[in-house]
Amino acid sequence: MPVSFLSNDQRENYGRYVGPPSPHDLARYFHLDDTDHALIAPKRGAHNRLGFAVQLATVRYLGTFLEDPLAVPQPVLRTLAKQLRIEALDKANPYSAGEQRWEHATEIRASYGYVEFTEPLIAFRLTRWLYALCWTGTDRPSVLFERATTWLVTHKVLLPGCTTLERYVARLRTRVEERLWRSLGSGISLDQQTRLEGLLVSSGGSRNSPLDRLRTGPVVASSRSMSLALMRLQAVRELGIRLPAATRIPATRVAALARFADAAKSSAILRLPVLRRLATLVAFVHCLEASAQDDALEVLEVILRELFGDAVKADKKSRLRSLKDLDEAAATLASACQMLLDDTVPDAELRKQLFARISPDALALALAGVNKLVRPTDNVYYQELDAKYKTVRRFLPALAEHIHFGANAAGGPFIAAFAWLRANMMVKRPDNDAPREIITKPWQRHVLREDDAIDFHAYTFCVLSELRIALRRRDVFVAPSWRYADPRAGLLDSTEWESTRPIICRTLGLSAVPGPTLTALADELDRTYHAVAARLPDNPAVRFEKVGDKKELVLSPLDKMDEPASLIALRAKVTGMLPRVDLPELILEIAARTRFTDAFTHISERTARASDLHVSICAVLMAEACNTGPEPLTRGDVSALKRDRLSWVDQNYLRDDTITAANIMLVAAQGRSALANVWGGGEVASADGMRFVVPVRSVHSGPNPKYFGVGRGVTWYNLISNQFSGLNDITVPGTLRDSLVLLAVVLEQQTDLQPTQIMTDTGAYSDVVFGLFRLLGYRFSPRLADVGGTRFWRIDSKADYGLLNSVSGHNISLQKIEPHWDDMLRLAGSLKLGRVPAAGIMRTLQVGERPTRLAQAIAEFGRIDKTLHTLTYIDDEAKRRGTLTQLNRGEGRHSVARAVFHGKRGELRQHYREGQEDQLGALGLVLNMIVLWNTSYMEAALNQLRADGFEVRDEDVARLSPLLHEHINMLGRYSFSVPDAVAKGELRPLRNPASDE
Known part of the structure; x- marks a missing residue:
């Protein structure tokens, strides 16, 4: 080497x-x-x-x-x-x-x-x-x-x-x-080795090798796509590759080899030495089983979502079409009933006068119409589903054969029902012994016939409906898997938990038994209630209005803060002094100053480097962030910008772990800036999502007419510090509820900044989120858009909280928390240590209906912290303004992101999750570079203004923002060269504010 x-x-x-x-x-x-x-x-x-x-x-x-x-x-x-x-x-x-x-x-x-x-x-x-x-x-x-x-x-x-x-x-x-x-090749037989080597060789005149076909996941959701995804999973399993258990090979090393095989061309793998080639293929196949299984389940989720969603739409359309006929028939019957209720019409004359006004045929027709139209709302719903049974039947046998589900207690009824389906799918007349626990009340009229026999079609759809819900909650899971594994599998076991408990409790500031912590929280809640109630008469933002027979608390919106003339003048001066710069030069300048390109290493774990590699990396990052592709950046006369070099760098250097490592360096550089520390110390962060339309076929996108129109898209969920630096991001299909990914984006961030106060918009909070954040040592501080609809909880039902008595009628039961305290600590410790996936845990806890006892305990615990937050939120205008200011920073960062991500109409055209994550990760890096570059030059401009005698007030500096881009050219000119002085880390000369130069 x-x-x-x-x-x-x-x-x-x-x-x-x-x-x-x-x-x-x-x-x-x-x-x-x-x-x-x-x-x-x-x-x-x-x-x-x-x-x-x-x-x-x-x-x-x-x-x-x-x-x-x-x-x-x-x-x-x-x-x-x-x-x-x-x-x-x-x-x-x-x-x-x-x-x-x-x-x-x-x-x-x-x-x-x-x-x-x-x-x-x-x-x-x-x-x-x-x-x-x-x-x-x-x-x-x-x-x-x-x-x-x-x-x-x-x-x-x-x-x-x-x-x-x-x-x-x-x-x-x-x-x-x-x-x-x-070690990887030690347990591989000669026959398996031959089959693995055969993956690299194209046959029958095809340009693609079997390896290429295995690497290609599904991009559309259809019964055929589902069948192909299951065939792909079967093909991987038939290779029979299992890692030798005795060698204890680190998972990170196996994953790294698998990444190389997933990205490299078959010809490049063929050129590897025999020993390394075999190990690379073994690692790839080992990891591919989990990926192939996940891809099949993602296709299944989309199919089921569309299947049941189309049935709901068809039912609504049918109902709308029938309303006119129903109205006419109902009007006829109403007229007849009116005569029946008329006391002035003698009983002997009633029928004669009624038929004189409405003929018997018309009345019979109206009655038949009402009987036909007034029906249970799920008739058309099920008929629409039943019409799609052939579609489901195409992939259901393969699904039952190749996907082996596991489940927790809540998913047990599905496992039994699915096993019965698997056993009876090919039987012409199955026995009437299907497990009935899965048959919920809405499904009973379809599944159970008059003779109490089972309708097989209806039972199949009933099971698939439960599967859809169980997958979403992670009550049902598979192994191996990256995204559908059992989220509880990594929880600290009893022995490890006993030794870890004291450390976790000390780290999180919680008692090992519930009494001390809950007593302290109860005292804090009581003190806060009394303090806020005492200040209410002097709080002009809060008033009480009577709605019906209840009083509701109303919180007036914040008035817009006036900008003093000194701030307007300072902002104009600083903005005018920022040098005009092309985006490629900005990226190269930050690379020279921070050396973030050193974080990009070759995927094959070799030390492959090339001359001016940093230039190539910067060009690829810009191509991804600007969504233009490499074409505008390609230069045949510059080796670092040749097409094949940029393609090589894109395939081998740009990936999740290198992007994360580079971002750590950029965030650290921003944190060292004196100006950034004026804006904040990094203890506060906010999370919000940005939507991108995905116009290409992809199972990793989802629908939402509000954001994506008739198409589909993804949400890029960001965590931004009060120093304006992006700490972490997660890409999710469609518009997944923010509260499901909020904890993951906070816990999985790896920068030096460790924010303890997390702010979000209204849609990201729930009682469970409040509970988990408090357990993990964070203060969750969402913006409350409608305080009147927020519940105020109390522990002491007899306490007198003055004006707040009318809105604090909900009681917290500590008895729901105490029996589960140790499990709550164990879950918090497992999350803190990264043993369980945060997103998966949130799915299992936030199920809405039928929550587990642990979820109920965490939610009850969260109601204490939510009430504390709500009370201080209505009491403290500075807190409300601080929350709004931080959320506005997130919105401002998204505005800059839109300006950067200008190519292809701002649409994300990536078929696969990995491509989406890498491209949006590159966008996040470039945004942090822009923030760091602006911060550096704004700091230099402020120093120059102070030296020139210009009045610079500290309170005005705190309200400046580095989220500026008007001086940055992102279009037309792509020159990857910088002056020698700038390349050595010096700053460019500032502009003269009085000049356009």
Whole structure:
């Protein structure tokens, strides 16, 4: 494998000072203790004493002796000279050229126990430690190089040459990779190997190999597509690939190999060495079973949604068509009834007068019409379903054969019913012993005939209806799976939970038994009620109105905050000073400043790099973010922008883990900005969704006429900090309820910022969300659009809360919480440790009807926090304004996103989930680059304005926003080059606000 994986800067900085050490490092490595002073004191001359101290501190800090011992930053010299009481630093100048420094280096090595890298025991210990790191997944060569360097410095081992350590890391990675390949291929028979190799070879004149066909998932939802998806799953299983259990291969390594096989061309895999090729195919097939099963279930969900949705629409249309006839027949019968109720008409004359006004035939016709039209509302509904039975029958046998469902207690009736269907699907006259627990009341009239026999068609649709609901709730699940697995499978087991409970409770600030925490919350709720009630008479935003026989609390909307003239002037000045820039140059400038492109590594886990790779990465990111594709960026005369280079980078470098790693670097850079810290400290974040139409065929999109018209689309759900940086995002089909993905987008974010207060719009909250967020140590703070419809809960039913008594009539039962407290803590701990998927857990807890006892307990717990939030929300105008301000930041970020994502009419044209996630992930990266670039130049502009004597008020600076894009050209010119000074990290000159230049 290639061994030159370090950049030129990394090689130059190896074993060297890179800028002055931090105050923390100065205190840690450059403090001289009594032993140090005892060794230094006998040295003759101040220059020798200072030179010895510098060499000693340097080897502690860097792990090596410098060629020029005094080539150190001035703060180092000042720190050491001060401790040695040496004032004139120039006296140390002769030391670098003298021979004494060599003797001092030898003395330091002997006195402090420094050894060479070539010591056998050292090499053995380092190899064992680094091998374990590499095997468990920490295998990026540059990371391993840094870890090895840190280990050597810590263990007093003098750093070897840069290329020596580089070759050592490369050899170690080769050993680990070869072990991985051997382990994956160890249990594969010759017949299986032949079949795996056959996946790469096209036959019959086809351009696509069997591997290409297996990698291609469904893009439409139909019975044929469902059948093909199940055949694909069967084909994967028939390969019979199972990982050898004894080797304990890390899942991350298997997934990485599978990603490479999923993206690379068959010809590229064929060119791999035999051992690695076999291991790659084994990993791919192992992971593909879960993906193929998920794809089949996603198609099934769409089919069932459309099947039952079309039946509902047909029923409504039929009802609307019949209304006119029903009205006419009802009017006739109403006229007849009116005569029957007329006391002035004698009974003997009643029939004669009635038939004189309405003929018997007309009356009979009206009666027949009403009997026909007044029917249970699900007649047409079921008839529409029954007409589609042949469609369902095409894939149902294969579904029953190849998908093996598991279930929790709530899904048990479905499992029994589905097993009966599987057993009787091919029987002409099945027995009447079908499990009936699944037959709900609405289905009874269709499923159960007059003789109490089972209607097979109706029973089939009844089971499919329950399957649709159970899948959505995750009461039913499959394995292996990425998206439909049992969300409870990773919960901490009893033994592990016993040992982990104290740590989790201490981390989350909760008591191991329910009493102390619930008592503290009850006291907090009571105090808050009394405090808010006492201030109500002086709160002009709150009033009570009588609606019917009830009083409702009304919260007046916030008045628009006036913008002072100083803010308007400052905003105009700062905006006018921002340099005009093309988006490609902006991206390259941020790359030079943050080196985020280093986070993009090759998918094959090799160290493949290329000249000007950062330019290619930036171009691909822009092509994805702007939704233009690579064509406008392609340059035949620039190697980094050639079509094949951009395609190679797109396929091998742009993926979820590299995008996440790059985003971590961008968020950290924004967090270091003084101006960003004026806007916020990162403790607050908000979440909101942005909708994209998906005009291409895809099962990973969903309908919603409000957002997508007659088409389908996806929601890009974002988490944005109060520093304006995007922390995390999740792409979901259609418009999935925000509360289902909110917890996932918060828990799964990996940046250095750890927000504790989460703000959302009204649609994202529920009692369960409040409960889980409070358990996990977050304060959930949604905007409350209609406080009058919000329930205020109380624990003490007899407490007097003044004016709030009229709206706080709902009681919280702590008895619903206490028996489930340990399970609540266990769930919170499992979520905090990442053992269970947050989105899957939310599906199981937020089921609306028939919630589990645990869900009820969490919801009851959440009502305490929801009431606390509601009370403080109506009481504190600053809190309401803060929430609105943060949510507006999210809206502003979406506006910039629309401007960036301008190509192809702003429509997302990706068939598969991975493509959608990668493209929107690239969009999120570019948005964070724009925010960081604007923040840097706004900070420079503010400094310039202060230097020029312009009045800059702190309260005005806090209301500025980096969500600007008018000065950024995103159209027409795509030049990936920047001035040399900017490439070195310097800023561009600011514009003159009085000029258009």
